[in-house]
Amino acid sequence: MISLLTRDLRLAMRAGGGFGLGLAFFLIVTVLIPFGVGPETGLLSKIAPGVLWIGALLACLLSLDRIFALDWEDGSLDLLATSPLPMEGIVSLKALAHWLTTGLPLVLAAPALGVFLSLPSGGYLWVTVSLAVGTPALSVIGTFGAALTVGLKRGGLLMSLLVLPLYVPTLIFGAEVARRGAEGFEVQTALMMLGGISFGVIALLPFASAAVLRINLR
Numbered sequence: 001m002i003s004l005l006t007r008d009l010r011l012a013m014r015a016g017g018g019f020g021l022g023l024a025f026f027l028i029v030t031v032l033i034p035f036g037v038g039p040e041t042g043l044l045s046k047i048a049p050g051v052l053w054i055g056a057l058l059a060c061l062l063s064l065d066r067i068f069a070l071d072w073e074d075g076s077l078d079l080l081a082t083s084p085l086p087m088e089g090i091v092s093l094k095a096l097a098h099w100l101t102t103g104l105p106l107v108l109a110a111p112a113l114g115v116f117l118s119l120p121s122g123g124y125l126w127v128t129v130s131l132a133v134g135t136p137a138l139s140v141i142g143t144f145g146a147a148l149t150v151g152l153k154r155g156g157l158l159m160s161l162l163v164l165p166l167y168v169p170t171l172i173f174g175a176e177v178a179r180r181g182a183e184g185f186e187v188q189t190a191l192m193m194l195g196g197i198s199f200g201v202i203a204l205l206p207f208a209s210a211a212v213l214r215i216n217l218r
Helices: 002-014 019-037 041-061 066-074 076-081 087-117 123-149 156-183 188-217
Strands: none
Touching: 002 087, 019 041, 019 087, 041 087, 041 123, 041 156, 066 076, 066 087, 066 123, 076 087, 076 188, 087 123, 087 188, 123 156, 123 188, 156 188
């Protein structure tokens, strides 16, 4: 399991779809927003939590098509399917590798990028917490979408169309946690809902992804 995780991390770095691309996109979004809506601090501070969450969500989308594509192209996915490790475990490791190379860097970078959007001082902690709780769900849902479209030529657009509606609940509650925290309101309910979504997705979707992969490999 550790060797597979290490291999996926190395592939993500070498393939150009790792944390570098996601961070660059995240930075571009946060820098361009003030140019688009104006430099008014009050407006920027109000929309900052939502902008950071949308930027993180879109940055996660950039590398989803690489989760299984490289293994499909070189035949490694067939070998992994016949290995002693259950397909559910393989899918979970793929999702973990994606989160480590994409989601975690976004979580760490969000407070620094919040400065560009005049994020209120009380919002830095809750933006980080909400992304830390919610981005694992984005990676697991994205892994499911990647499993659905594996083997399809130019399946990136189709995968985005399939995954984006599934991202909406995580986006709603994640942005709500960040917004409430920035405005000094109670965040417990929204945070529990966000955590429930993440735990539910992590518990259920690897089985669905594994079933889809088995069908595609037949």
